[in-house]
Amino acid sequence: MRIERTPLVTTTLGTTRELVSFHFGVPGAHGKVYVQASLHADETPAMLAAWRLKQRLKDLEASGRVRGEVVLVPVANPIGLSQHVLGQFFGRFESNSGHNFNRNFPMPPASALVERIGSRLSATDATHNTRLLRAAVREMLGEMTAPNEFESLRLALLRHASDADIVLDLHCSREATMHLYTSPASWPAIEPLARYLGTNGVLLATDSGGQSFDEIHALLWNEVRALLGEGTPLGAPNVAATVEHRGQCDVDYEHADRDAEAIVDFLIARGVIEGEARTLPPLAQAATPLAGSEQLTAPASGIVVYRAAIGAKLKAGDAVLDIIDPLTDAVTTVTTKNDGVFYMRRAIRFVYAGAPIGRITGATAFRTGVLIGA
Numbered sequence: 001m002r003i004e005r006t007p008l009v010t011t012t013l014g015t016t017r018e019l020v021s022f023h024f025g026v027p028g029a030h031g032k033v034y035v036q037a038s039l040h041a042d043e044t045p046a047m048l049a050a051w052r053l054k055q056r057l058k059d060l061e062a063s064g065r066v067r068g069e070v071v072l073v074p075v076a077n078p079i080g081l082s083q084h085v086l087g088q089f090f091g092r093f094e095s096n097s098g099h100n101f102n103r104n105f106p107m108p109p110a111s112a113l114v115e116r117i118g119s120r121l122s123a124t125d126a127t128h129n130t131r132l133l134r135a136a137v138r139e140m141l142g143e144m145t146a147p148n149e150f151e152s153l154r155l156a157l158l159r160h161a162s163d164a165d166i167v168l169d170l171h172c173s174r175e176a177t178m179h180l181y182t183s184p185a186s187w188p189a190i191e192p193l194a195r196y197l198g199t200n201g202v203l204l205a206t207d208s209g210g211q212s213f214d215e216i217h218a219l220l221w222n223e224v225r226a227l228l229g230e231g232t233p234l235g236a237p238n239v240a241a242t243v244e245h246r247g248q249c250d251v252d253y254e255h256a257d258r259d260a261e262a263i264v265d266f267l268i269a270r271g272v273i274e275g276e277a278r279t280l281p282p283l284a285q286a287a288t289p290l291a292g293s294e295q296l297t298a299p300a301s302g303i304v305v306y307r308a309a310i311g312a313k314l315k316a317g318d319a320v321l322d323i324i325d326p327l328t329d330a331v332t333t334v335t336t337k338n339d340g341v342f343y344m345r346r347a348i349r350f351v352y353a354g355a356p357i358g359r360i361t362g363a364t365a366f367r368t369g370v371l372i373g374a
Contacts, residue, residue, distance in 0.1 A: 001058055008078070009152040011096070017079060017149065019156045022072045024057045025272075030068030033272055034164035035263070036157060037073065039102050039171065039213060041080025041091030045245040045255065046170035050074035052253075052260035060264070060273055068272035071160050077101055079153055094150045100374060102169075105154055105216045108140040110223035116140070121232055130235035133224060134163040157213065166270070167240040168193075168263070169214045175247040176344035177201065177311035181208070182241035183218050187287055189239040192269050194287075195280050196262035197243065200311050201343040201361050205290035209370030214240040247310070248347065285341055285361070290371045292362035294338040298323055298351040302332070305349075312342045314360060321358070323351065338362035 002023040010016050037050035051074050060066050075081065080091035080101055093100055117136045122128045141159045146152035161167050166189075173179075179201035182190045187204055194202050207219060221237030228234060245259055269277040298304075302323040308314060314336050323332045336342075340361035351357060356373060 001061060006156045008156065009146050009149045011149040017082075019073065019078065019153060020075065021160055022054055022057075022074070024061045024070040024072070025066035025068050027069045028067075030272055031165040031270065032069040032071070032163060033166045033168070033267060033270075034071045034161040035073070035168045035170065036076040036161070036213075037170040038080075038091075039076045039157075039169060041077040041083070041101070042089040043091070043172040043245075043248060045172045045248070045250050046243075047074055048251055048253075048256040049245055049259040049263075050170055052256040053263055056260055056264050065274040066272070067274050068267075068270075070267070070272065071164070073157070073160065076157060077153065079149060096148075097150060099150065100210075101153075102171075102210075102212050103374075104211045105158060105213055106144075106151075107158070107216050107220045108137060108144075110220060110227055113137065113140065113220075113224055114227045121228070123231070124233065126233035126235040129233060133221075133234070137162045137220070161213075161217070161238075164238055166272075167214060167217055167238050169212075169240070169242045170245060171242055172245045172248055172250070173344040174347040175249075175310055176244055177341065178244065178246055179203065179343045180241050180243045181205070181214070181290065183215065185218055185237060186239045186241060189236075190241045191283065191287075192277075192280055193241070193243075193262065193266040195283050196265045196278070197259060198262075198281065198284055200284050201341045202285065202287035203290040203293060203361065204287050205371055208290055208372045210372045212242065212372070214242045244344070247344075286363075288340065288361045288363050289365040291365035291367045292338070292340075293343075293367075293371075294336060294340070294360045294362055295356060295367075295373075296320060296334055296336070296358040296360070298353055298355045298357050299334065300325065300330070300332045301351060301353045302326070302330075303349060304351055304357065306345065307333075308342050310342060310345060313340070314342055315339050320360070321345075336360050 004021045006019040008017045037046040083090040177200040181203045217238040267273045268275045302325045305322045308320045338360045345358035
């Protein structure tokens with residue numbers, strides 16, 4: 001195991017932070033995998049799963065079984081880890097700018113990439129062109145400079161991941177069942193991971209509108225492919241997914257061990273780790289479009305009493321929660337319009353009118369525009 005420490009830009013006098021990455025195996029024919037955890041710094045279950053994964057990778061490397069390259073960043077947001085306001089952990093948004101740590105990642109423009117590599121492209125060799133493009137992305141990221149600590153963190157993460165074959169971004173939700181987000185293009189390659197993890201929901205979108213860490217790699221690839229046209233062969237883009245390790249309070253060894261082992265099984269199945277992968281379990285739930293998920297909002301203010309459990313399979317018209325007004329005695333029941341899985345909800349138990357309170361998967365796309373929240 002090799003450890004790299006990447007200093008971040010110092011924002012104020014007397015303070016300094018660094019991004020720590022752990023590198024296993026060697027670059028080569030068996031591919032590169034990049035895994036990071038807790039980009040939203042207060043999503044601790046992901047961090048614990050990554051720590052367990054690190055222990056497994058150390059053992060596997062010591063026994064000579066890591067055939068490819070694995071880069072692991074178990075603490076992807078040292079900035080957010082330090083943000084506490086009156087005792088409350090504040091790790092989703094950067095306090096200086098208000099920016100979400102997992103939105104609007106800056107990638108080199110597709111036109112500039114094509115211009116840089118254009119004369120070296122092969123008319124017949126897709127693998128050559130893929131390697132060329134990934135190297136160019138990494139070169140251009142290396143030439144970029146960051147004006148502040150926040151941007152230097154984003155740039156450091158992108159540099160680690162830009163030439164990976166597989167990018168896994170480990171998160172969690174407020175209260176949730178195990179689920180993941182990926183693109184339709186990545187889904188065939190990610191499906192074994194979903195099976196090993198036992199995901200209770202898979203949400204598919206090519207562009208959710210937020211330019212989140214996992215999506216930007218495939219989005220850039222799509223833009224380059226459009227510029228090159230069908231006459232220039234180009235291999236598959238980075239396989240990327242966001243994995244949601246249940247809810248923020250689901251921090252225990254049992255879950256972390258199971259999740260880390262699932263990722264190891266996935267890497268064995270991919271040939272990155274030598275061994276025999278566990279038999280694929282059945283897919284718990286079929287993949288559905290993110291545009292088909294129902295976003296529940298509170299029609300009134302009051303006390304929230306959830307009537308449906310996290311992970312429950314619901315039918316259209318089923319009661320999900322009640323909102324109680326203790327002043328007027330009014331009880332407002334919120335029902336679902338979808339047949340689907342109640343895959344996440346907010347941890348709060350008192351809401352204002354219009355507050356987002358939960359999401360339910362759905363097989364039919366009906367939403368447009370930005371599909372993810374702030």
